[in-house]
Amino acid sequence: xxxxxxxxxxxxxxxxxxxxxxxxxxxxxxxxxxxxxxxxxxxxxxxxxxxxxxxxxxxxxxxxxxxxxxxxxxxxxxxxxxxxxxxxxxxxxxxxxxxxxxxxxxxxxxxxxxxxxxxxxxxxxxxxxxxxxxxxxxxxxxxxxxxxxxxxxxxxxxxxxxxxxxxxxxxxxxxxxxxxxxxxxxxxxxxxxxxxxxxxxxxxxxxxxxxxxxxxxxxxxxx
Amino acid sequence: xxxxxxxxxxxxxxxxxxxxxxxxxxxxxxxxxxxxxxxxxxxxxxxxxxxxxxxxxxxxxxxxxxxxxxxxxxxxxxxxxxxxxxxxxxxxxxxxxxxxxxxxxxxxxxxxxxxxxxxxxxxxxxxxxxxxxxxxxxxxxxxxxxxxxxxxxxxxxxxxxxxxxxxxxxxxxxxxxxxxxxxxxxxxxxxxxxxxxxxxxxxxxxxxxxxxxxxxxxxxxxx
DNA sequence: GTCTATATCATGATAGAC
DNA sequence: GTCTATCATGATATAGAC
Numbered sequence: 001x002x003x004x005x006x007x008x009x010x011x012x013x014x015x016x017x018x019x020x021x022x023x024x025x026x027x028x029x030x031x032x033x034x035x036x037x038x039x040x041x042x043x044x045x046x047x048x049x050x051x052x053x054x055x056x057x058x059x060x061x062x063x064x065x066x067x068x069x070x071x072x073x074x075x076x077x078x079x080x081x082x083x084x085x086x087x088x089x090x091x092x093x094x095x096x097x098x099x100x101x102x103x104x105x106x107x108x109x110x111x112x113x114x115x116x117x118x119x120x121x122x123x124x125x126x127x128x129x130x131x132x133x134x135x136x137x138x139x140x141x142x143x144x145x146x147x148x149x150x151x152x153x154x155x156x157x158x159x160x161x162x163x164x165x166x167x168x169x170x171x172x173x174x175x176x177x178x179x180x181x182x183x184x185x186x187x188x189x190x191x192x193x194x195x196x197x198x199x200x201x202x203x204x205x206x207x208x209x210x211x212x213x214x215x216x217x218x219x220x221x222x223x
Numbered sequence: 224x225x226x227x228x229x230x231x232x233x234x235x236x237x238x239x240x241x242x243x244x245x246x247x248x249x250x251x252x253x254x255x256x257x258x259x260x261x262x263x264x265x266x267x268x269x270x271x272x273x274x275x276x277x278x279x280x281x282x283x284x285x286x287x288x289x290x291x292x293x294x295x296x297x298x299x300x301x302x303x304x305x306x307x308x309x310x311x312x313x314x315x316x317x318x319x320x321x322x323x324x325x326x327x328x329x330x331x332x333x334x335x336x337x338x339x340x341x342x343x344x345x346x347x348x349x350x351x352x353x354x355x356x357x358x359x360x361x362x363x364x365x366x367x368x369x370x371x372x373x374x375x376x377x378x379x380x381x382x383x384x385x386x387x388x389x390x391x392x393x394x395x396x397x398x399x400x401x402x403x404x405x406x407x408x409x410x411x412x413x414x415x416x417x418x419x420x421x422x423x424x425x426x427x428x429x430x431x432x433x434x435x436x437x438x439x440x441x442x443x444x445x446x
Numbered sequence: 447g448t449c450t451a452t453a454t455c456a457t458g459a460t461a462g463a464c
Numbered sequence: 465g466t467c468t469a470t471c472a473t474g475a476t477a478t479a480g481a482c
């Protein structure tokens with residue numbers, strides 16, 4: 001079944017990624033994963049300690065890669081426009097656009113990652129570490145600061161909140177299942193391939209509108 | 224422990240709601256729920272058929288109540304402003320404001336509901352029915368149509384997508400765990416009680432901005 | 447150090463007595 | 465409707481082979 005030359009650790013990572021993507025974390029059993037990888041049942045415990053830890057490793061691996069891409073995109077932008085502050089749309093492109101591009105990845109990698117990331121934000125007391133880990137926060141802060149510079153007239157507090165809202169809209173929009181669920185009404189449907197292509201444009205337009213939404217006096221009054 | 228006069232069915236619903244909210248669906252065991260309710264282990268199977276079904280019942284109960292409130296709010300608005308089209312902000316208030324107000328509910332009801340609802344949108348092949356059930360779709364469509372009227376110049380397709388994005392931003396913003404996770408940086412933090420009060424204002428402002436975001440030519444060109 | 451075979455323990459589900 | 469007993473499946477732990 002599986003190429004024999006790969007190490008057990010790698011086999012498990014690969015198979016787990018695929019099976020998690022297909023069935024979700026809960027319904028993917030340790031037995032199924034080890035069987036698919038042609039390794040012993042106990043190897044997950046040996047290499048990762050637990051099923052949860054295996055998921056952690058997968059998320060961390062993806063997250064690190066994603067954040068690298070994000071930083072590269074940001075650096076590129078900053079190099080191009082010497083000194084001049086970046087436009088909000090450019091910053092969003094580097095942060096969320098890079099994430100959205102993962103959807104096109106092969107091997108379910110992108111979709112699984114995004115779904116499981118979403119799950120980890122919803123389940124209490126679970127999987128927090130991969131998100132609030134130092135590296136990830138560092139990247140988030142870089143983009144946060146870029147937004148501060150790009151929108152000097154907006155209170156920093158508000159920017160942080162709106163960043164948060166943007167992450168939410170993106171996570172949800174991206175979760176494969178969510179997409180077709182809420183609005184399956186025929187009248188407004190369009191060709192699916194068209195929808196997929198337009199998703200990024202549409203979401204970015206929405207995020208930008210939310211980010212730059214005028215602030216009412218109440219919010220400003222409260223700093 | 225538990226008041227003896229309540230029926231088993233009610234006891235289970237109440238305890239399950241609380242325990243699901245605290246630990247999440249997976250980590251709440253049938254044994255723990257039945258123990259807390261002072262009923263027999265097998266009663267969940269008898270009354271609900273399965274643990275999943277119990278969750279379904281909980282979600283449906285909440286969802287129906289929520290949607291009733293939403294319809295009432297919408298009707299009230301439509302009665303007040305005879306014939307004149309509603310403002311988008313009013314429609315959002317009726318739909319998302321009503322949802323956000325559930326956060327103040329006692330007994331974890333609101334938070335659990337929102338978290339589990341979020342989960343159900345992220346897990347594949349799971350719990351779809353409560354969301355795409357007929358009643359819920361009917362309510363969603365009412366609000367969708369209200370937005371169509373309120374924004375006659377925006378293509379219907381775009382409104383539907385933006386509605387979708389708004390749901391995502393709201394779900395995420397509301398999920399108790401998500402709130403403190405992403406941005407725990409000290410510099411931008413403010414008093415937590417203040418944050419909680421302002422959440423609704425902030426989110427509504429963001430949603431409104433996203434909903435009314437100008438459309439770039441690319442999107443319009445593709446209808 | 448790496449992997450395997452096997453044992454343990456918790457969980458959801460269920461059958462059948464009362 | 466409620467109970468006890470039991471099953472099937474899952475994750476995890478351990479002992480020991482290579």
